[in-house]
Amino acid sequence: MNYRKKFVVEPGEKIHLNKVDPSYTGQHESHEKAMPIMQEHIARMDKLQYLLYADGDQSLLIVLQALDAAGKDGVVRHVFSGMNPQGTSVFGFKQPSKDEAAHDFLWRAHQRAPARGEVVIFNRSHYEDVLVVRVHKLAKKSIWSKRYDLINDFEKMLTCNGTRILKFFLHISPEEQLARFKQRLDDPSRHWKISDADYSERELWSKYTEAYEDVLELTSTPHAPWYVIPSNHKWFRNLAISQIIADTMDEMGLKLPPTHVDIDTITKQFHAAEQKQAKLVGKERGD
Template identity: 50%
Template sequence: MDYVKQHAVKPGDKIQLKRIDTKSKGPFAGKDEAKAFTAETVKKLQDLQYRLFVEGKQSLLIVLQAPDAAGKDGLIRKVLGQMNPQGCRTYPFKVPSAEEASHDFLWRIHKCTPAKGRISIFNRSHYEDVLVVRVNDLVPKKVWSRRYELINHFEENLIAAGTRILKFYLHISPEEQLERFKKRLDNPAKHWKLNTGDYAARNQWDEYREAYEDAMTRCNSDSSPWFVIPADNKWYRDAAVAGIVEQAMSEMNPQMPPIEVDLDEIRALYEQASAKMQR
């Protein structure tokens, strides 16, 4: 299955989330088949990330946005977080600190973009400043409405510097979200996730949907694409994102650097060291 073609938002299209299924199972007969695909794909991601790190010429930025309980943390834990943390880091963006709020809205974001050879995963991102800020009237419309253009320039700058960008919206239904809220409530190990603000956001579901639709429509291009991932089935969410990231990294085609040492000399030194150990 071509997950990129299936879930990419076409540049120029006005996206309508209501028309996109949240319960897709894709090509899989069920959970076990999807999990097997994800496990195999994660192995490929680990190899590609190793080559990317050693090559040191390109970088990858993965942006995750979603309503509460759509599974950003689970996706990171099961799929994206399986890559070597030496070259792959996750950055959760919460409410800005006093210092962060005293700078422009991209200041805290830019510091976390990936260096060459690295991967950055954003758990929420700069898009919060045209989502939460917009829905909750935290700044005037004349302020947040200019940010779409600033975000586009910011991402174009990263691309020009050799960063590949993949942006994922995890598309969950309000019914599934409420069921997951219940599971959190019933599980003491997840009580730390409970937040009255999650329920307040449910009352603004339509406003958030409109804000997401505008962000994905206005900040979308072939080189910085958005993907809408059906997320009611966690196992399909994981498989689809894994498939898209693997395809993108394969297209990046990171190469191992050329050998700059004399292998015969190194082998001779090894043989000498080995011989000394045996004496």
């Protein structure tokens, strides 16, 4: 199954999230059977990241957005842990600092955009400025409603400069969120992750859903598509995301950079160094 085709939001398409099955697992029978397939995708990602880094021409930006407990951290951990940390960075977007808030909403995202050769993962992102900001009325509608276009322009500019952008919305059901909250509550080693806002945010589920549906409709573009990933099953979520990333990177035409030295010259230098080394070793031996 091609999950890029299956889960992509077409530009302008209206997604009704309550009609998307968050428990979907496709033809995969179980976690165990899906595991080797995911490992294959991750190995492909790893290989392609090496080329991306070596080539140093293009870059990749991954955006992860979701409601609490949908698994953004889990995706970072399970999908990206195999990647070479040299050339892979993760930025978590928290409440803006005073300095960040004093600038336009795209300023901090722009600073963290990937350099050529890099993979950058946004754990939350500039989309919070049309999500939490909208739901909690932290800005007027006249302000946030302009941001969809501004985001599209910003992402287009990054794309023009060689950045490939993939955006994932991790879709879970309210029942699944509650089950995950219960797991946290039942396990004292996870109590530190519980936030006072967990249940008050949950109360705003339908408002967040509405805000996400607008994001998906208004900001899924050919150059920076959104994917709605069924995420009730963590293993399927990781499988689908890793396939989509690997397939996209496959298409980026990544290749080893050309040799920037003259190999004949280098070969001569190598032989000279080899002879010198042999003499040195001879001297040490007293030959």
